[in-house]
Amino acid sequence: MSSPNPGGEREKLISKLPAHLQQALKVRAAQLQTDMQDAVAAGIQAWRSCTDQLPTVNTAGAASFGTFLPEGLYDAFKEDCRDRGVSYIQGLAQSVALWLVEHPAGLDVRPRHTRRIIVCNQKGGVGKTAVSAGLAEALAEAFPEVTSDAEALEKALDAAAEGLNVLLVDYDAQGHLSHQLGLKAIPAGEESLITHMLHREQTRQSLLDLTVVIEGDRFGGRLRILPAAFDAFLLDSGLTMFRGPRHAALERALAPIEEHFDVIVIDSPPSLGLAMDAALYYGRQRDDERPGRSGLLIPVEAEDTSAQAYGMLIQQTDSLARDYDIVIEQIGLVVNKYDSRRGYIATSSLGKWNSLGTPPVLAVVPDLKEQREAVRKQRPLLDYAPDCDQSHQMRKIARAVKSA
Incomplete structure (x- = not known):
């Protein structure tokens, strides 16, 4: 009207x-x-x-x-x-x-703080690694020059402005993210994220030197990964004996390299231990940081046990926020590996996730073969199958993250 x-x-x-x-x-x-x-x-x-x-x-x-x-x-x-x-x-x-x-944004609007996205869920097998990698790839992705208004619109809808400089951090001792991208975990005893968290005064290398570029024409060298460490399973016990502020150990390690990246995406372990506390604290809203720019991205499945695990994660988050008087935002949920053919449990669970409202469901990622094929071939999903529905859903998550 x-x-x-x-x-x-x-x-x-x-x-x-x-x-x-x-x-x-x-x-x-x-x-x-x-x-x-x-x-x-x-x-x-x-x-x-x-x-x-x-x-x-x-x-x-x-x-x-x-x-x-x-x-x-x-x-x-x-x-x-x-x-x-x-x-x-x-x-x-x-x-x-x-x-x-x-009307692209000018070059002088770079945010003051590197954005920190913590991909987390206490439950294993919900697809944290797939969502971490897919989001990072979509944020770093850039497209060829457009030749028509139709291509320009497609570019806008896929958030394909200049690709961002993104760091993927394999923070899970199991190292699935590193393996899926064709990398080996850093051997025990060598410098890694873990040594920089627990023994910073004894380290000699910059963490930046330990990062590896993820190949792919769509990423243009903008996407890097900090591989898992073989001895990461000792992190919780190491933090127990840590003399400094345990909750700030991850921030202490990553702060010196933040200036090199627009976004840091953390693939978290399926745990509620001290290492997870450090990740949650790292994703908090910092002073003078705009709300919604950093926080938690939570992959879930359309079934009942995901709801129970989500409740446990939120209890831990709320407790940490109260203890340190901080704000930890939930950026959104990603309903992963969805298949409506699984019947009432799947469809009704999806309805419940959507009904939450806050945090919003940012994407529903279907359970399709392309993700499994990319893992088998140890290639990034958006490089292996850029036009599949799963890739488009990862771009949808990236659009939501970029627009905050």
Whole structure:
């Protein structure tokens, strides 16, 4: 609907827009010091003049959105939507996405703090490693130069601005992340993340020197991994005897290399011990850090035991937050390995996860063969099968993380 504003020069547009596009529009307009209504108007004008067949934007769960347009533009926009056979919501979503890709953020808006995403769940087998790797790959990914407005829109929807510099940390003693990417754990006795946490004064190498570039044209050298350490299973006992602040041991080790990365993704162990306390503390909201930029990403499955494990993790998180008077945010949930053919348990559990509202379900990753094939071949999923549904869901998580 539209209604004239008091000045008569603009008309009010009331429609719906996906939450991630609303957030991205708000942030980008603020970065570029542009009025949001001018940004939407420019996007609609670009959409109207576009002659390419544009890809469909997923508008499921779109929320109410209102703005003001120059007089007459809304009626012309509605007529174009009818001519193209798309809904007003779809047309608006495509318009905003086009504006985003045509108006990238400047280079001076790099956040003050490196973002820290802790991928965690006390329950094993829920896919923490797959989600950690997929998210990191999607954040680091960049696409070839676009040749049309349709490709530009596809690029915007996949959060394919300049790929970020990302560090993956294999913080699990089992070392599945390292193995899946073709790397061996650092042998016992050699410098590693563990020695930097427990014996920093005895270390000689920078942790940066221990990181390994993950190959892939889509990552352009921006994606690195800090491999697991063979003696990481001793970390909890080592922290018990640690003389310094145990909860800050991981931060103490990683702080010197944070400046080299936009995002650090931690693949956590399935435990509730002291090592997990250190990871949770590392993901806390720091002073003068904007809410939602760092925190916990929690993979779960659509079954009952995941809900029980989630409850245990939140109890630990709340206890740590009270003890140290800190804020540890839950960025969102990822329902992993979902298959509706498993019947009522799967579908009803997914409904329960969605009904939580806070934290939101950021993606539902299907149980498909591509992830298992990538693991077998020891290749990154987004390099092995960039167009599979699992890869697109990892990009969806990355969009949510980037827009915070």
